[in-house]
Amino acid sequence: MGRRVAIVGAGMTKFVRRAQETGKELAFYAVREALNYCGMKLNQIDGVVLGSAPDTFDGVHMKGEYLSDGAGAWGKPYMRCLVGGGTGVFAVAHGWYHVASGVFNTCLVVCEEKMSSFQPHAQAAFLTIFDHTTERPLKPNLLWIFALEMNRYMSTYGIRKEEIALVAVKNKNNALDHPAAQLTAPVTVEDILKSEVLAWPVQRLDVSPVSDGAVALVLAEESIARRVTDKPVWIEGVGWSLDTAYWTNRDLCYPRYVEEAARMAYKMAGITDPRHQIHVAEPYDPFDYKELHHMEGLMLCGRGEAPQLTVDGVTRRDGELPVCPSGGLLGVGNPIAAAGLMKVAELFYQLRGEAGKRQIARKAKRGVAQAWGDLMQVGTVVVAGI
């Protein structure tokens, strides 16, 4: 499957509700941090890929092109990718095949989002997700989709809000140890359950905060990777899959698009028993129930079984299968594409033992990161190993 490719450096900005920096400046900070981390220079980078979600958020035309100079892409081959929320993890696959194919020896992967530009709230930018003729006349808002999916998931397996709230508590508290984290106060299950009901069953603290931020990774082919660092983190598998946009024609209780993407990535990585061969997981958690939903799609447990793993403490940092040790989107923040890349960066730090206070207790040699997007359509998965 092409040449071996490793992640050799990672960097990011703080995730904040509203950044003073422009999108270009955020991208620049992230790339600078990533290059400094591995001591590489911009002229050693052969190409740049950038992932960013819809231009509407930043309110600029062709965000990829707009961000290119801040992303270090001036004068270099450059390509933007976009698969909604799945972008952050897909961008790694995108960078991976640039290098695995042999066309580039090194590649920067950059993701940036400035949700705060959209007024009054980034949520309204998502209105175009609904079909213009058959759905928008009903005056929907974005929350409907997640609430409908969450309700279906809960009803199908008899899951209670108390169990789902445990995920929000775990992640928001994990995030207190993340330097980029937007959230800085601990929470309890009671806080979650008492928070304002937005679109039942979704309550305010079930939702990740909207953010501005940027993250960058440096990828290199094997011989360069081994020169740059003695702990290259190999990209062992990549997968991506898109389900139908006719979202009302599918059963929302199971994310089969995540399973499809995971199968592709696991096959490449030679994983046959994900539950035991994956040692740390960073599934996409824009809502607390999504972590559970995605854990099942990633086949880390059976359908409807993820809540029990959380209740049993298996997914805590000191557990057998830590899930979202970074604090996830719920805790660190959700600048859409950058959030997904933050998860891959977390695998990078965890596998190298460089996650500081977030370091998981058990030894980890392999991790999986996953992102999700659009009309509950996209699954993007990356398996990393050391």
Next chain:
Amino acid sequence: MAMKERVERVDDVKVWYGELPVNSLYTAGIGGEQFFRTLKDQGVITGTKCEECGVIYVPGRIFCQRCLAKLERWVKVGPEGTLESWTVLHLGLDGKPMVEPQIVGLIKLDGASTMFVHRLGNVRLDQLRMGMKVRPVLKPKSQREGAITDIKFFEPA
């Protein structure tokens, strides 16, 4: 064999109208904040210099796109510059003819490596020349807001 649907009746096919409510709020950024505040408070146009690449970016920015160095050296440029290109606008944004045609141009201030767009004024069409010297006409300080419109237009120097 699969049947194909033909549109027999015109009233089957419909058009659906809609709008997209997009309201954006853009911060000037770290670089923009410095550039526009200096323009507002001192009436001076500035840029940033990359020592490595020898390039001066105007308006000033905090990073060099060529080498990604962090730029912290702000320098004054101009006030005069040269007109590198121009066009005369006859139609407005709404597609209707404008009462007074507007002239916009690409201006490279003395000392700058980059150009930017602005309006031209106090000039007749037959006076416009490639490479002609121009200078900025600023709003009085009390009217300046820290925006690109603090410069009203550029006129022949």
Next chain:
Amino acid sequence: MKRLKESMPVLPGTGLKDEDFQKGRVLFTRWKADAKYKWDAGIAIGRYLAGLKQGKILGVKCYKCERIMVPPRIFCEWCFRNIDEWVVLKDTGRVNTFSLCYVTWDVKRIKEPQIPAVIEIDGASPGMGIMHLLGEVDPKKVQVGMRVKAVWKPVEQREGAITDIMYFKPI
């Protein structure tokens, strides 16, 4: 829980608050897009809308995949063939999932919740749903699996739109 933030790296980025904008501490510009659209409904949806005007929910059939689909489309996305037949479905169905929404799209709170739902339409293949609203129902009594029926606008008010069905109510 004691947090040792001092030992964590300080990342770049400057967070702002609402009052930074209100008090003019930072410079910014605003812009409003004037985006108006005229979308072609398409062959399939055009016919679907015409059906709604007549008080009918239309679907399409693919013989190969043995599916009856709604909303209708001109090709089956599974096997990529043109669909084989148009059918009239019932205007009753089953609630597949629902939500009680207390916030509008422009972030305003409302007292009485809107009840969006995915309704599996009778006559279509299992799981084939459309999104619509529920009405004439106590929010506390809504359940997944509930049987519902469309409540139509009077014929003279219908325009050929999804809103020709006002909402679905329990039966």
